[in-house]
Amino acid sequence: MIFMLPRYSLKLERLKRIRRYIMNTTLIISCIASLALGGLVFWFLTRNSLIKDITSKKEESDRMLTIAKNKVSRISKEGEKKARQYKESQIKKVKQEVEQIKKDSSDREQDLIERESNIKKIQTELTKGEARLEVKEKNCEEVEQKYRTKEQELNEILEDAKAKIETIAMLTREEAVDQLVSTVEEDAKIIAARRIKEIENNLNQDAERKSKNIIALAIQKYAASYTSEKTSSVVALPSDDMKGRIIGREGRNIRTIELKTGVDIIIDDTPGIVTVSSHNPLRREIAGRAIKKLLDDGRVHPGRIEEIVDEIESKLDEELQKLGQDAILELGLSNMHPDLVKLVGRMKYRTSYSQNILDHSLEVAQLCGVLAGEVGLNPKLAKRAGLLHDIGKAVDHDMEGSHDDIGAELVKKFKEPVEVIEAVELSHSDSPSSMYCLLVQAADAISASRPGARKESYESYVKRVKELEDIASSFNGVDKVFAIQAGREVRVMVESDKINDDEAIVLSHDIAKKIEEEVSYPGEVRITVVREVRTSALAS
Numbered sequence: 001m002i003f004m005l006p007r008y009s010l011k012l013e014r015l016k017r018i019r020r021y022i023m024n025t026t027l028i029i030s031c032i033a034s035l036a037l038g039g040l041v042f043w044f045l046t047r048n049s050l051i052k053d054i055t056s057k058k059e060e061s062d063r064m065l066t067i068a069k070n071k072v073s074r075i076s077k078e079g080e081k082k083a084r085q086y087k088e089s090q091i092k093k094v095k096q097e098v099e100q101i102k103k104d105s106s107d108r109e110q111d112l113i114e115r116e117s118n119i120k121k122i123q124t125e126l127t128k129g130e131a132r133l134e135v136k137e138k139n140c141e142e143v144e145q146k147y148r149t150k151e152q153e154l155n156e157i158l159e160d161a162k163a164k165i166e167t168i169a170m171l172t173r174e175e176a177v178d179q180l181v182s183t184v185e186e187d188a189k190i191i192a193a194r195r196i197k198e199i200e201n202n203l204n205q206d207a208e209r210k211s212k213n214i215i216a217l218a219i220q221k222y223a224a225s226y227t228s229e230k231t232s233s234v235v236a237l238p239s240d241d242m243k244g245r246i247i248g249r250e251g252r253n254i255r256t257i258e259l260k261t262g263v264d265i266i267i268d269d270t271p272g273i274v275t276v277s278s279h280n281p282l283r284r285e286i287a288g289r290a291i292k293k294l295l296d297d298g299r300v301h302p303g304r305i306e307e308i309v310d311e312i313e314s315k316l317d318e319e320l321q322k323l324g325q326d327a328i329l330e331l332g333l334s335n336m337h338p339d340l341v342k343l344v345g346r347m348k349y350r351t352s353y354s355q356n357i358l359d360h361s362l363e364v365a366q367l368c369g370v371l372a373g374e375v376g377l378n379p380k381l382a383k384r385a386g387l388l389h390d391i392g393k394a395v396d397h398d399m400e401g402s403h404d405d406i407g408a409e410l411v412k413k414f415k416e417p418v419e420v421i422e423a424v425e426l427s428h429s430d431s432p433s434s435m436y437c438l439l440v441q442a443a444d445a446i447s448a449s450r451p452g453a454r455k456e457s458y459e460s461y462v463k464r465v466k467e468l469e470d471i472a473s474s475f476n477g478v479d480k481v482f483a484i485q486a487g488r489e490v491r492v493m494v495e496s497d498k499i500n501d502d503e504a505i506v507l508s509h510d511i512a513k514k515i516e517e518e519v520s521y522p523g524e525v526r527i528t529v530v531r532e533v534r535t536s537a538l539a540s
Contacts, residue, residue, distance in 0.1 A: 070400060232457065233288050252301075317342070391411065408421060479494055488526065491526050
């Protein structure tokens, strides 16, 4: 029994599987049959609706086709009617145009006939006119011949009259023309002199008063003192024994100092001093400092001299930079190239007519600022131009050319404003190109002409005074000439019988113009022409 139970369970399981298979198969067959039946029903139903739709569409298309045929027939009839009407209108229009052309042709033909007739008449008149002209030309030739004969006779009479007039007047024709031109020229000069005097009286009063007020205000706002510098400096020595150490064995030390600094060292019998001489103040300063430091150090030999000079030059470069910065800060300027600032400081050790260039440039800058404020220009730009107007003098010992050209190249190199470049380049020119150039020239003249600002050698002063007197004496009618006020005024005494009052005015302007062209001088020179008439009588 125990062994039969598994076999029974296996059979039972197999029967269950067969039953499930039969049920699944029956279910599948029933589903397929249902789907087939549903498809047949759907096809039957949709077939009837499709047949109905096709029938309705066919009826609608037949109806639309009938309507289209009727419309085409109607349009065709209307087109034929319009074509007939257009054809008739065009035929009528062409007939009218043909008739108009025929009419115009007839009118033109008539007009041409009339013109041809007029042309024939004109030709006839021209022929008659040509005949009359030929007769008149012949008559004119005869008259012209008569006039030529008369003209020749008149020329002979005129030449004879001229010869008689020249004989009577004792003058040739050219001499008479020259005398007439000279008379007219003298009259023109007199009239011009009177006109110049009127213009000066009318305009110069206000201009002079305003300019004096502006210049006086500028000088009042900036007043600086000057100390004239020399071309030599003195170094004090502790004792005369130091002179031998400075000279050195066989003069080696003094030669090294002179070669290294570019100065002349003068050691004479004057006790306790050594004189350093050079026209370059910067070199004098370096040499003086080097000698003092050598004496303090005690070691005086060529190697030590070179070391100390190099050290002083380096230190002096820093001082020059600081001097330039102080000058710029004093004027309230900015944005200047460091190398240009250093050149500004270097002007401290440059003089002109014993006037320190840095002090002079600072004063010119201050004056330019004041003048610019009075005339409505930019004061800072004017100060910049005034400060840099003599910048070329800082390096003119080391470069070829005038200080104006050198300065212009420097400010161009360091990209200064155009107004500053023009002011530097034309600061001493007779034809300034801008108002800033005029301001710099005016401020420069004020600074240079102030009492004590500059001094010149006795020889150059005498030479300038003599040139002024010689120029004034070269004019006709001048009796005596005196240069007074240190050459700032030339007083000219003229002969009253040769120069009248109007000619005296012209003479003063001519002398001033010639002095401007031939003489170099600081400031201004006033020309005063004096004409004196003296009369006397005796009472008995």
